Amino acid sequence: MAAIKSVDRAIDMLDCFTAEHPEFGVTELATRLSVHKSIASRMAATLRARRFLEMNPASRRYRIGRRVFELGQLFNQRSELADIAAPHLRALARSVGHASHIGVLDGRDVRIIGCVESNHPLQVAVHTGERRPVHATASGKLFLAFGPQDLFDTLSPGGRFPKVGPNTIEDPAGMKRELSSIRRQGFARNREESLRGVGAVAAPVFDANGQIVASITAIYPLALVDPPDFKRICARVVETARKIGERLVPATSE
The missing domain is CATH 1.10.10.10 (Winged helix-like DNA-binding domain superfamily/Winged helix DNA-binding domain)
Structure with missing residues (x-):
């Protein structure tokens, strides 16, 4: 009591x-x-x-203090971002034929705040509220690539990243090369890094200040996506993330 x-x-x-x-x-x-x-x-x-x-x-x-602001931002991201993203996620899922979702950074995980299933009979299940490891997902690697450096250090305290799936990148040097590639390309991909047989493409959503606030992901069974499909999906994911970012209200300057 x-x-x-x-x-x-x-x-x-x-x-x-x-x-x-x-x-x-x-x-x-x-x-x-x-x-x-x-x-x-x-x-x-x-x-x-x-x-x-x-x-x-x-x-x-x-x-x-700052922590109150951070918690408020989490609420805003969950509600405003999810509302803004919803029609774009539906359009993305229809266009690529696979499930799509929007995620935000929440501690060591990416938390899914909105998702849309595909009409394909074979698809990867995604649920709002689900949490996925930052280092082993396409969406999470975006936060490592475009977010603060201390996130990288926090996730590999023992010198290696925990293994989650068959192709998880465990070596910090390998992860740094991966993140450098993501920054050059402007998107991230996942090939069985968290789940066997599952692939994904994700692109960052930036706010008016150029800060990453969310990730947009298309997730699919790898068996259904060949190289031309991947190129098409990647272009649509990047375009969707850009459109959502353009909808975000610019920060008010004091």
């Missing part, structure tokens, strides 16, 4: 911050929460350590 109360208090502290009152000192927070100043100080310090709060170096007062 004490643990639940502490969570309630932490949420109450975060709820103190609004557009009208973006910063608070410890004494003010203690007053608003009706707790002793020492309790408010420990709570604020904990939230700061977890990046939910940060301290303004000029005023020495607390304000909302």
